[in-house]
Amino acid sequence: MKEKKIRHVAIIMDGNGRWAERHGLPKTEGHRRGANQVSVILEAAQEAGIEFLTLYAFSTENWKRSAQEVSALMRLMEKFLDEKIPELMEKNVRLRAIGRLDDLPVNVRSKLFRAIEATRENSAGTLIFALSYGGRAEIVDGVNRYLEEAWKSGRKPAKLTEESFRNCLYAPDVPDPELMIRTSGELRISNFLLWQLSYSEFYVTDTLWPDFGREEFFAALESFEKRERRFGGRLK
Numbered sequence: 001m002k003e004k005k006i007r008h009v010a011i012i013m014d015g016n017g018r019w020a021e022r023h024g025l026p027k028t029e030g031h032r033r034g035a036n037q038v039s040v041i042l043e044a045a046q047e048a049g050i051e052f053l054t055l056y057a058f059s060t061e062n063w064k065r066s067a068q069e070v071s072a073l074m075r076l077m078e079k080f081l082d083e084k085i086p087e088l089m090e091k092n093v094r095l096r097a098i099g100r101l102d103d104l105p106v107n108v109r110s111k112l113f114r115a116i117e118a119t120r121e122n123s124a125g126t127l128i129f130a131l132s133y134g135g136r137a138e139i140v141d142g143v144n145r146y147l148e149e150a151w152k153s154g155r156k157p158a159k160l161t162e163e164s165f166r167n168c169l170y171a172p173d174v175p176d177p178e179l180m181i182r183t184s185g186e187l188r189i190s191n192f193l194l195w196q197l198s199y200s201e202f203y204v205t206d207t208l209w210p211d212f213g214r215e216e217f218f219a220a221l222e223s224f225e226k227r228e229r230r231f232g233g234r235l236k
């Protein structure tokens, strides 16, 4: 089979709650196990030569969860950022983040920016956390930023095109994901990367995120290899 180049994989890490429920454990334990899987999948992605791995860690809608669950998730994020800088340095991986980062608690934000700064020069792959991220928010934030810049410079804003709109995204230089994986079986996008996923291949598995390991990650890549990507055209 002709090997298809895959540069960017995006994952909706879903199912921590169900995992905890099935094991008779509190939800926070599911989130903790889920956070541990990040290193496993990052390593597998690096091994597969994937340049960008985007992980949906917290959505703009997840703020609606109980204060207790939200703060447990934020504490986990802080812990991850405290502990993982050496690992990211060792793996030579750069950390980036997309989302409404201003809405994050100040401790999370400052640790996040510290980790982003510390890993800025790393060049063997990029891990992108989608945090307080919503696809609609990204589009609206981008357009508003564009209008504001035009307004500040006193120019009438030029009409956007699909190409120039790309600059309105949180990470315009990152190529669209070729593959989007969702764990835990839900057949929906849940407001993830609405613009970028327009022609991505989807791989949905019933496996819950804390159980999603390297083997299944490689199985997802293999499934991608077999897809026929037409982009609306005809192959012959």
Ligand code: IPE
Binding pocket: 013, 014, 015, 016, 017, 018, 019, 057, 058, 059, 062, 073, 184
């Ligand atoms: C995904 O797990 C993690 C976040 C959304 C932060 P969930 O907490 O959504 O797990 P389920 O869907 O309840 O199983």
Ligand code: IPE
Binding pocket: 012, 013, 014, 015, 056, 057, 058, 059, 061, 062, 186, 188, 190
């Ligand atoms: C999507 O999962 C968000 C993340 C994994 C961070 P949700 O559990 O929030 O999505 P829904 O509610 O099932 O659509």
Ligand code: MG
Binding pocket: 014, 015, 016, 017
């Ligand atoms: Mg969920």
